[in-house]
Amino acid sequence: MFALIAQWRDWRPPLLVAILVGIAVRVLLLFTAANDSWQPVDFMESFRPAGEAVLNGEDPVLASEGGWHFLPTIPYVYGILLWLGIPWEYAGRLVTVVADIVLIPLVAKLAGGPKASLRALQYALNPLALLVASIHGQVEPVALVFGVAAFVVARGPGSPDRVGVTTRVVAKVRRGMSAYDLRSGLHRMLGSGGLLHRALLPGATDRADLKRAALAGLLMGLALCAKSWPIWLIPGMLLLLPHLRARVAALFVTGLVPVFFLVTLPIFAGTRLDQIPEVINTIQDIRPIVGEWGWTPHFTEGNWDLRPELASFGTNLIYLCVVGVVLIWRRADPIDMTTAILLIFMVVTPRLGAQYLLWFMPFLVARPTRWAWPAIIGVSFWAAYGYIYMTQFDTNTWWALHADWSRASIVLLPLLVMAMPWGRRAPAAPQLAPPVRTRETSST
Incomplete structure (x- = not known):
């Protein structure tokens, strides 16, 4: 509040x-x-x-x-x-x-x-x-x-x-591969004096850059x-x-x-x-325990369960969605891309503890989107119900409450999707492109 x-x-x-x-x-x-x-x-x-x-x-x-x-x-x-x-x-x-x-x-x-x-x-x-x-x-x-x-x-x-x-990097790669057959194109990219070789040469700020890295x-x-x-x-x-x-x-x-x-x-x-x-x-x-969050509780009646087939499907879905997010937000600010990766993980993961929802919080709070606060409030209320309210009861009552609590989490998934930085999939301005590095002159 x-x-x-x-x-x-x-x-x-x-x-x-x-x-x-x-x-x-x-x-x-x-x-x-x-x-x-x-x-x-x-x-x-x-x-x-x-x-x-x-x-x-x-x-x-x-x-x-x-x-x-x-x-x-x-x-x-x-x-x-x-x-x-x-x-x-x-x-x-x-x-x-x-x-x-x-x-x-x-x-x-x-x-x-x-x-x-x-x-x-x-x-x-x-x-x-x-x-x-x-x-x-x-x-x-x-x-x-x-x-x-x-x-x-x-x-x-x-x-x-x-x-x-940046589009400039992509254009360089395309120019390196275009107008050549595959073999000569790869040599132009990976061979001596090619694009990769030149990219690995030390620049004028190399020492400071490597310390930072x-x-x-x-x-x-x-x-x-x-x-x-x-x-x-x-x-x-x-x-x-x-x-x-x-x-x-x-x-x-x-x-x-x-x-x-x-x-x-x-x-x-x-x-x-x-x-x-x-x-x-x-x-x-990692034990394939599911049934705490999202779409899996509806297969387990809201209880924890060892379901390797659901865990395997969900894990593969995570990899597929993360690759898609990286491709969609590849030109965006890396913080926005990271926020999108973490949010899509929460949406499709087969197993999750309430603490996982903290993963995206520093990034989403630092660079909020239009639906950031509905998503933050929603997952916070859901977690607080589990941390504060459900823990007041005995074991049997806790399990009964857990069945409804875990299944109710599915209503938060659309909020997390909407909270992704959809409006920031491209650079905010062309001038944000990084400057061209100045190469040190070789003595040989």
């Missing part, structure tokens, strides 16, 4: 005020949730064992019996907080609350322009962010804080409006160490970088970070070398 009033009144407080407001409401909810008799099941039975495993010098993935099926980056922090003697009900939420507070200025940076502080205030008061970070203690804010920071770094200084794949890649790699879903953010981050050479560097560093945390498991987590394949298999194993 306050976020909508801020939109209506066009409030633009100093960024510090937005941050302090965000801190106040998150800390208040953290203390309330930590002292509540109800605690989320995964928070207590999956996340806490992972933190205790690190504290005891054990592998967090194996010791939690698969309850934690990500890399151990966040459990390391859990372990440190538990070692300091902070009770779990506070320690587990402290990680997500701090990350969500850092997201407030990052949303302002992501938005840019004169309304940056308004967007920061709106994220500070975002009801779904408050529920996920302060009540559930889910780790989505940690993945997002690194992912959004990667976008901010990759974009660098200058106008907050950028373009994706490496930092963006490091941040995105840390996002992937928190959870696996930030892989959907990588295309947008790469498009924000100035040239192909920087994108290759960023992609390399992005992949290097998870590998580092994996190979150092024997040093920091007490994992034996022969256990690493088992850890990898556990991380990769």
